[in-house]
Structure formats: structure tokens, C-alpha cells
Amino acid sequence: MSEQRAVDRRGFFATLLMWGGVVLGYGLGALFFLKYLVPMGLKVRYREMYAGSLDDLEVGQSKKIRTPSGETFVMARTPDGVRVLSEICPHLGCRVHYEAEKKIFYCPCHGGVFNAEGTATAGPPYDAGQSLERLRTVIRGRAVYVLIKEA
Ligand code: FES
Structure with a gap:
């Protein structure tokens, strides 16, 4: 029973880590894409x-x-x-x-x-x-x- 809980906990953290990586990866990709579309910090000189x-x-x-x-x-x-x-x-x-x-x-x-x-x-x-x-x-x-x- 406790071994099953440890596996569930490991599985939960693995899934959490995987989704965190997916969200971080796509989030950074979207951020760079938005920055490409709307260049910020470009001052007209x-x-x-x-x-x-x-x-x-x-x-x-x-x-x-x-x-x-x-x-x-x-x-x-x-x-x-x-x-x-x-x-x-x-x-x-x-x-x-x-x-x-x-x-x-x-x-x-x-x-x-x-x-x-x-x-x-x-x-x-x-x-x-x-x-x-x-x-x-x-x-x-x-x-x-x-x-x-x-x-
Ligand atoms: S008013 Fe028509 S070209 Fe200037």
C-alpha cells in the first residue's frame, strides 16, 4: 500500500514537472514571438x-x-x-x-x-x-x- 502511494507521488511529481516544462517552454516561445511582433524598447531616434x-x-x-x-x-x-x-x-x-x-x-x-x-x-x-x-x-x-x- 505505501509502495503504491510512493509510486503515485512519484508519478504526480513527474507529471507536474512535465507540465511545468511544457508551460514554461511554450510560454517562453510565445513571449519571444510577441517580442518579435511588437518590438519593445525601440526608441525612435x-x-x-x-x-x-x-x-x-x-x-x-x-x-x-x-x-x-x-x-x-x-x-x-x-x-x-x-x-x-x-x-x-x-x-x-x-x-x-x-x-x-x-x-x-x-x-x-x-x-x-x-x-x-x-x-x-x-x-x-x-x-x-x-x-x-x-x-x-x-x-x-x-x-x-x-x-x-x-x-
Ligand atoms: S487636394 Fe487633391 S492632390 Fe492635393
Whole structure:
């Protein structure tokens, strides 16, 4: 009888150990798979790119800048600073320009209008809730830098 209990106890612990190993193994596998799907701890890193000097742009003027990846942006000197917005309209990809007298970024293709923050305020982009991508700027002295996401 006591020998039978010892065997049952051994069997119980063996089964417990086996299931513990199975749960641990599959649990770790699932954890690594989730970590693969959703990379945690990956910070978006930015680097500064020189975009020009404030001396090169009067208030109301704008110029085109190109990032190392080939994207083009409109850098506009606004009354309160500098704005750098994507030149490509999110509606159908036409080129946007800055209209200083209205203080807007305008897409001539279908009349898309964007404010200085890049938010659409009229036209098809407004109807679709689309915005222009905006690059953050850093101004040191008279030099303007834009922050570019590192790949
Ligand atoms: S492409 Fe700009 S509004 Fe249509």
C-alpha cells in the first residue's frame, strides 16, 4: 500500500514537472514571438539636418528642402517662426506650396488647404481628415535644423 502511494507521488511529481516544462517552454516561445511582433524598447531616434539660415528667408518666403531619403518638404518662414511641411499632398500627391498672404499651405490640384501645423482645413484632404507631415525644427542662432527620423 505505501509502495503504491510512493509510486503515485512519484508519478504526480513527474507529471507536474512535465507540465511545468511544457508551460514554461511554450510560454517562453510565445513571449519571444510577441517580442518579435511588437518590438519593445525601440526608441525612435532623430538626427538633425541643416535646413538653411533664417537670413536666407524673409517672412513669407519659402523654399524646398530634400531629406537624405529623397522626401521633399516646404520650409516656410512664418510670422512666428519656421514651419517645415511635406511638399506632397496626402490626397493624390500633388505638390503643395506656401501662400504667405493667407498663411496657408495650398495644393492647387483640388484646392486642398492646410494650416501652418499641416492640418487640412479645406478641400478633399479636409474631408478625408488628412494632414501634411511636419518636421520639427531646432533653431540655433540663425541656423535652422530639421529633425529626421533615423531608419
Ligand atoms: S492632390 Fe492635393 S487636394 Fe487633391
